[in-house]
Amino acid sequence: MADLQDELTAPAEAGGLDDQPPVEVPPPPPLPVPVPVTARDLLARHPVADGYCGLPETLRTLPWYDLELGESTVETDLPRLRASGTGALLWALHVDPARPVTTALEQIDLVNNVVARYPEGLRLARSASETADARAHGRVAVVIGPAPGTATGDSLGTLRALHALGLRALTLSGTAWASDDGLSLFGEEVVREMNRLGMLVDLTGASPATAVRALAASKAPTVLTRSGARALNSHPDNVGDDLLAAVGAGKGLCLVPCSVARTGPALRDVADHLDHVRRVAGPESVGLSGMYDTGDPHPEGLADASGYPALIAELLDRGWPEADVALLTWGNVQRVLRGAEFTARAAQQRRGPSTATL
Structure with a gap:
């Protein structure tokens, strides 16, 4: 028994454990290689909300068209919108100066x-x-606007009627109450009434005095529906860095156009303007404006609505993070629409419809 006990408790011979084969530990699995996001993948998640499309005026002049099958006489049809990753369009209204209210109503119809x-x-x-x-639900959202300020006939009652019919953005410039000298008292009342209704205040083409006064008067974010950076192109509708910074500070939005006259003849020129506006106004204050079906020539590579994936690919190549591109394409337009609606709900608690006249 003692011999058995000694055998069980005998110490291992020196080196006995070291002679055991080593236990092989499997190597850790390789880290997943990040898959670079592509422009089309990104647009599938964050479609373009295009800030200015002139299709209503173009269609009004055509005897026949089919937007579903594809229409060679226009720059915006459903096949191209789907190919471009477009999820929303602001359809601009063009009015006859001799009959501004009537033609605005006809285009809304x-x-x-x-x-x-x-x-x-x-x-x-x-x-x-x-x-x-x-x-x-897989549809392209159509938002009516902007319309020229003259479409109101200088009447706040008409402004409210147009809003009731679906108009959601109004351009201030070109009116008697938004001149080179700035907004008149009636012009300020127009801005306040637009805030109460939830309409976007469009500063495109406004004089510096008008833009500054409108920014001060508006409690909701303002927009520039088709303006590039004046530092890169001196077109009258483009804006300087001081106004871009002010629009950004007010959480507004500058929608950079795909227009040879405003941004340049090549896709990279549009990207340069987007870079500039993003840097000066901030990533939350830059968006896209195709200006398709307006008669404006478009940059090479952006001849129609199907060119957006190429533009987004250019921005990704320039190092834009996916989050900033998502704001550019969809998020920023949604934010300003929600901002206008929030301001309207608050304003309607404080005041009723304005009875001011010009």
Whole structure:
């Protein structure tokens, strides 16, 4: 028994454990290689909200068209919108100076008829939630506006009627109450009434005095629907860095146009303007404005609405983070629409419809 006990408790011979084969530990699995995001992948998640499309005026002059099959006489049709990753469009109204209110009403009627004709592709949207809902159901959201300020006939009652019919943005310039000298008292009341209704105040083409006064008067974010950087191109609708910085400080939005006259003849010129506006106003204050079907020549590579993926690819190559591109394409337009709606709800608690006259 003692011999057995001694055998069980005998110490291991020197070196006995070292002679055991080493236990092989498997190497850790390799870290996943990040897959670079592509322009089309990004646009599938964050489609373009295009800030200015002139399709209503173009369609008004055509005897026949088919936007579903593809229409060679226009720059914006459903196949190209789908190929471009476009999720929302602001359809601008063009009015006859001799009959501004009548032609504005006629174009709103046209927009409603076109959207009703293509229910599988288009959906009218009057709010940020409706644009998001249209996108969720695979439709392109159509937001009516901007319209020239002359469409109001210098009447706040007409402004309210146009809003009730779906108008969501108004350009101040070109009116008697938004001149080179700035906003008149009636012009300031127009801005306040637009805030109360939830309409976007468009400063495109406004004089510096008007822009400064409108920024001070508006409680909601303002927009520039088709303006580039004047530091890169001296077009009258483009804006200087001081105004870009002020728009950014007010959480507004500058929508850079795809226009040879405003931004330059090549896709990289549009990207240069986007870089500049992003740097001066901030990534939350830059967006896109195709200006398709307006008669303006477009840069090479952006001849129609299907060119957006190439532009987004250029920005990604320049080092734009995905988060900033997502703001550029979709997020910033949604934010200013929601900002206008929030301001309207607050303003309607404080005041009723204005009875001011010119």
